[in-house]
Amino acid sequence: NWTFVNCSIYFMSTEEKNWTESRQDCRDKGADLLIINNKEEQEFISKQLDRSEFWIGLSDRDTEGEWKWVDDTPLTT
Secondary structure, eight states: OEEEETTEEEEOOOSOOOHHHHHHHHHHTTOOSOOOOSHHHHHHHHHHHTTOOOOOSEEOSSSTTOOEETTSOBOOO
């Protein structure tokens, strides 16, 4: 289920897991949850998953309301 697009590799899992389990599954595969870098990538992912629910690498787990990507960079708008 790995997909290679524009120098990025994506794994689309069909298993239902919570955010923590999904992240651990990615890490077990030597990867991490998706960090969306631009609008084009967001549109690509949305089209690939066709309105399915999915986890990305963004959370406010450390501090409520302070959103960070899994690489610790803050969300910018």
